[in-house]
Amino acid sequence: MARPEAAPKTPLGARLREIRRHFGDPERDQWAARLGVAKNTMASYERGDTEPTASVLAAYREMLNINLNWLATGQGEMLSSEGVAEAGLVAELAVEIRKLPPARQQLVLGMMRSIVNHELHK
Structure with a gap:
């Protein structure tokens, strides 16, 4: 059983955790893999110990449609208005x-x- 998560030390860490919960609160290792980082790195980001790199921020934007202004400042909406x-x-x-x-x-992913390949090659 996973250890309870400590409260984030920074607003950015809290917003990063809020994003994961918004997307169904997957286990941190699954979430980290989805964004291309190690589980411990993701934990450090969400605790507020370290800040995400530019490439990780880009992954949040490109893969999840996260509004980076919201992520950095807390202002605006979590999801970009494009593709909400x-x-x-x-x-x-x-x-x-x-x-x-x-x-x-x-199986579902396959x-x-x-289906997507079929639609693309009609």
């Missing part, structure tokens, strides 16, 4: 898929890729 509906759909799909056992998650 798409980001919400992705979050909803992620929440539902995470309810499945890992083997079924991979099915989605097949």
